[in-house]
Every structure is written in C-alpha cells, then in structure tokens.
Amino acid sequence: MSHRTRIDLRPGRMLAALVAGAALVLGAGIAPAAAVPTTVPSLDIQVASVDKAELREYGSWTQAARKIAIGPSTGSVRVDATVFGDLAVTTGEVWCQLKLQQEPWPVVASRRWSAAEWAVVADRTLPLPPGVVNAGTGARWVGSCGAFEGTATSNIRWLLIEDAAAPANVEFGADPRLLVSQNTLTAPQAEETVIVAVPGDRIRLYAEPGTWDLDGVTPLAVSLTEGSTGIRVPAVEVGVTADRSVLGFTVPEVSTPEFGRAAYRMEVTAYTVTPGTSTTPAREAQFQFVHDFSVTRTKPPTVTTLTLSRHVTASLGTVTATAKVTTPGNPYPVGTVAFHVDGKRVASVSLVHTDKGVAAIPMPRLSRGVHDVLVTFSGTADSGEFLANSVSSTQRLLVVR
Known part of the structure; x- marks a missing residue:
C-alpha cells in the first residue's frame, strides 16, 4: 500500500x-x-503506522501432534480468548470458519462477532450444524479465525482431522503445539x-x-x-x-x-x-x-531572521521571539516556522498568506544561564510554488535568576 x-x-x-x-x-x-x-x-x-507483517509457522500440516480431532458428533468449537495475543478487539470484529481441506474447499460453518459480542467470553463459540462434519474418517479440515482492530489484523489457522470418536466440543486454542500458522499485519496510514x-x-x-x-x-x-x-x-x-x-x-x-x-x-x-524449535514457531x-x-528542478530561496524582544531577562520575565521569512517576489511565504532552544524544538507555527511571513511566540520559562535560540523554516506548496528551507542565525538569551 x-x-x-x-x-x-x-x-x-x-x-x-x-x-x-x-x-x-x-x-x-x-x-x-x-x-x-x-x-x-x-x-x-x-x-500513523507502517506495514508490519508477521508469519509464524508452527509445523507441518501432516505432523500428527498438531491434529485436532473433530467428528460428526462435534456440535461446537470454542475460541480461546487469548488466541490473538496483544491485539485487543474493542471497536473491530472477529470471525471464525471451518472448511474442508479439499476442492472446492466448502465452508461448513462461519460466524462473526462485533466487539461487544466478542467481549462476552461465554459466547466465543462457533456452532456446527448437526452432522456437518461427515467427509469420512481421516478427512482434513481447516479452522481459521481472524480479528480486525483499526488498521491491525491477526489471522490464525488450525488443522483438524475427522475422527468418529471426536468429542462434542473442541477448541481453537492458543497452544503453539496445535497452531499451524499465525500472521499479523498492520496497514500503513x-x-x-x-x-x-x-x-x-x-x-x-x-x-x-x-x-x-x-x-x-x-x-x-x-x-x-x-x-x-x-x-x-x-x-x-x-x-x-x-x-x-x-x-x-x-x-x-x-x-x-x-x-x-x-x-x-x-x-x-x-x-x-x-x-x-520443537516448541516455538519459526518466525518471519x-x-x-x-x-x-x-x-522537479528548483525552489525559490528564503531568508529567515530571528528577533528577541530582550536578550537578558529574569526567569519569570516575558521574552517574545519573532521570526521573519522573506523570499524574492513573494511577500506571503507559506510553510512551517519552528522555534528551538538549546537544540530542542519548543514551538512551531504554520505560516499562511495573512501572516506576511511573520510568526511570534512567547518564550517558555527557562533555567538560569545562557540559552541559544534559533528558528528554522520549511517551505510548503503555495499556489504551485514550493519554497526552499532556511535557518536563522543563533541568538543568545541570558536568564539571570
């Protein structure tokens, strides 16, 4: 994306x-x-975020230790509340489904939960219609669950093997010995x-x-x-x-x-x-x-100057810092002015046409001693014209008490 x-x-x-x-x-x-x-x-x-994708492979589909038994008598699948790890579903939704692992991969059961429904732990169950699991002993089934919260998603898969002796209720759990794969993704904004x-x-x-x-x-x-x-x-x-x-x-x-x-x-x-390892997944x-x-080719140059209303002040005194940005042929530069004290940004102001290139702020309270103050300007689009960046000279401010 x-x-x-x-x-x-x-x-x-x-x-x-x-x-x-x-x-x-x-x-x-x-x-x-x-x-x-x-x-x-x-x-x-x-x-706001970046693409972050994670895939955990827990083992082979044919590994016997990862097979969950399911059968004609199974009437529901409980979903463990911890399967999605740190992804808390508060405004999004959760879905789960069960399908046969052979063409055309028919989905025999599915359900979606809103965030409010998912909050009811006792209701985190995927019901199965009576006798829906009847493809024959040894048939493979795939269980999947996904969660969506904001731009983040988490998807998990389990392998289930049909067995006539399977219990009435099975679980999609967080035990890494039973998971087949797990991946998460955060989309960029x-x-x-x-x-x-x-x-x-x-x-x-x-x-x-x-x-x-x-x-x-x-x-x-x-x-x-x-x-x-x-x-x-x-x-x-x-x-x-x-x-x-x-x-x-x-x-x-x-x-x-x-x-x-x-x-x-x-x-x-x-x-x-x-x-x-034998108990932890390979992780990509x-x-x-x-x-x-x-x-494009060039940007009009700018000049940024800084003026302090005074250069010596008491700690409780008021000092105004004023920035002036000029550029040839344009009395109304547009961009961002940032004020810095001792190398740290303390304030920023967005210049618009009506500011005529001038931005002023009251200086924050400073400790006793000498402080270095300067201003930077970053140009933005102005009727199709883009202005060059510039930085002022450093001004000294002495706080005496």
Missing part, C-alpha cells in the same frame, strides 16, 4: 556509487538521535502531504514510539526509486531516535529530466527471520513504509 507524497528535487549528477548501490543498510551501528537534529530544517511527514525537497534536505517521518523498529532488529533500509527506470538510490545520513519514533534521512543527489518532473518512490523496509517478520513522490 502506498500514500502519495510529492517531493520535488533539483537536478544533479547521479553519483556513481549511488547508482550501483541498492539501498543504504544500517546494521548494529544504527545512527542515534544526534543523526536527526531538530535544528536542521526538515520536511516532515506524520505517520499517513497524511496526504505535498512536500518539496532539494538534494541535501532532511526528511523526517514522525510516528509513535517504537514504530521504526522490528523487535529491535536491523538492518533498516531507506531508498528512493526512480519510477521510469527502476534505479534505486540509497538515502544518506539515515538516523532514528532512541525511542524509534522519528526516522530522518537526507535526500541524495538524484537524476531528473531537464524539464518537468520524474516520479520517485520513498521506501523504508526491515526484515528478519527467526528459526523455530517484516515492515514496509512507502510514499510516492515527484521530482
């Missing part, structure tokens, strides 16, 4: 090393938070964002803590792929914050047409395989985040 984000890049020479490389891969030395400095102007994308970048610009993907992590597993790859040629260019200076909530990288030199735009795709991926996990974007 992809989400469209247009990112415009200046033309430049394709570096030979980038053409030859497939993607930048970070091993155990993944860059720390310092590789994602907030004081560098960035183009930000808010990410992101804001539809129009972004423009030039080589050297930073792009940051903001998400919940832990998003840019696959159980602590690296490598993590970030790449840009040209749509018409399929040439993949690795991003550079890739970094992830310690809590894995922000992924940042620098746009490399890329090839663009002399006129117009070229299509590119940004892709973040990770993959890992964990071997299984991966995640992917994809955004489509386009390439």
Whole structure:
C-alpha cells in the first residue's frame, strides 16, 4: 500500500556509487538521535503506522501432534480468548470458519462477532450444524479465525482431522503445539502531504514510539526509486531516535529530466527471520513504509531572521521571539516556522498568506544561564510554488535568576 507524497528535487549528477548501490543498510551501528537534529530544517511527514507483517509457522500440516480431532458428533468449537495475543478487539470484529481441506474447499460453518459480542467470553463459540462434519474418517479440515482492530489484523489457522470418536466440543486454542500458522499485519496510514525537497534536505517521518523498529532488529533500509527506470538510490545520513519514533534521512543527489518532473518512490523496509524449535514457531517478520513522490528542478530561496524582544531577562520575565521569512517576489511565504532552544524544538507555527511571513511566540520559562535560540523554516506548496528551507542565525538569551 502506498500514500502519495510529492517531493520535488533539483537536478544533479547521479553519483556513481549511488547508482550501483541498492539501498543504504544500517546494521548494529544504527545512527542515534544526534543523526536527526531538530535544528536542521526538515520536511516532515506524520505517520500513523507502517506495514508490519508477521508469519509464524508452527509445523507441518501432516505432523500428527498438531491434529485436532473433530467428528460428526462435534456440535461446537470454542475460541480461546487469548488466541490473538496483544491485539485487543474493542471497536473491530472477529470471525471464525471451518472448511474442508479439499476442492472446492466448502465452508461448513462461519460466524462473526462485533466487539461487544466478542467481549462476552461465554459466547466465543462457533456452532456446527448437526452432522456437518461427515467427509469420512481421516478427512482434513481447516479452522481459521481472524480479528480486525483499526488498521491491525491477526489471522490464525488450525488443522483438524475427522475422527468418529471426536468429542462434542473442541477448541481453537492458543497452544503453539496445535497452531499451524499465525500472521499479523498492520496497514500503513499517513497524511496526504505535498512536500518539496532539494538534494541535501532532511526528511523526517514522525510516528509513535517504537514504530521504526522490528523487535529491535536491523538492518533498516531507506531508498528512493526512480519510477521510469527502476534505479534505486540509497538515502544518506539515515538516523532514528532512541525511542524509534522519528526516522530522518537526507535526500541524495538524484537524476531528473531537464524539464518537468520524474516520479520517485520513498521506501523504508526491515526484515528478519527467526528459526523455530520443537516448541516455538519459526518466525518471519517484516515492515514496509512507502510514499510516492515527484521530482522537479528548483525552489525559490528564503531568508529567515530571528528577533528577541530582550536578550537578558529574569526567569519569570516575558521574552517574545519573532521570526521573519522573506523570499524574492513573494511577500506571503507559506510553510512551517519552528522555534528551538538549546537544540530542542519548543514551538512551531504554520505560516499562511495573512501572516506576511511573520510568526511570534512567547518564550517558555527557562533555567538560569545562557540559552541559544534559533528558528528554522520549511517551505510548503503555495499556489504551485514550493519554497526552499532556511535557518536563522543563533541568538543568545541570558536568564539571570
């Protein structure tokens, strides 16, 4: 699944090393938070989630120890409340079904539960019509259950073998010795964002803590792929914050047409395989985040200045920080102004036409001592025109008590 984000890049020479490389891969030395400095102007994308898929293979379909007996006398299947692990169904739904494992794979029983129905533990039962399991001794049946909650899903399968002596009630349980396979998937969600970048610009993907992590597993790859040629260019200076909530990288030199735009795709991926044992499943996990974007030539330059209402103040005093963004021929720049104190973002303001390039905030309460204050500007679309990023000079603020 992809989400469209247009990112415009200046033309430049394709570096030979980038053409030859497939993607930048970070091993155990993944860059720390310092590789994602907030004081560098960035183009930000808010990410709700990424594709996270997991497949657990618990054993062969023919493995006798995994066979659950079911027969003509079986009238119901109870679904264990813990089969979906950490996936709590509060607004979604759950479904289960039983089908014969032979063409045309007929479904003989199925049921869906709303979140409210699933909350009633005693009602987590799949009823079977009398005598529906009658394909003959040794026939194979497949039991499946799935849960949906928001963008997350979980699906589980069990193998059942027809046996005339099977009990009246059987269970779809969470015992890994009986599961055949289990997979989970979280689909990606992101804001539809129009972004423009030039080589050297930073792009940051903001998400919940832990998003840019696959159980602590690296490598993590970030790449840009040209749509018409399929040439993949690795991003550079890739970094992830310690809590894995922000992924940042620098746009490399890329090839663009002399006129117009070229299509590119940004892709973040990770993959890992964990071997299984006699009691634990083999596990294959991966995640992917994809955004489509386009390439253009240049962006009008901007200049950002910062003014403090005073440079010396008491701890309870009020200081106003004012940012002014200018660009040739455009008195109404549009974009995001971010205020930083000692390298940390303390506030951000979205500039619209009526602001005429000016944004002001009261400074937060600061501790005693000298503090460095600066402002960054990230340009956004303005009637089809995209403005370049810029950063102000640093201003010193002394708090005396």
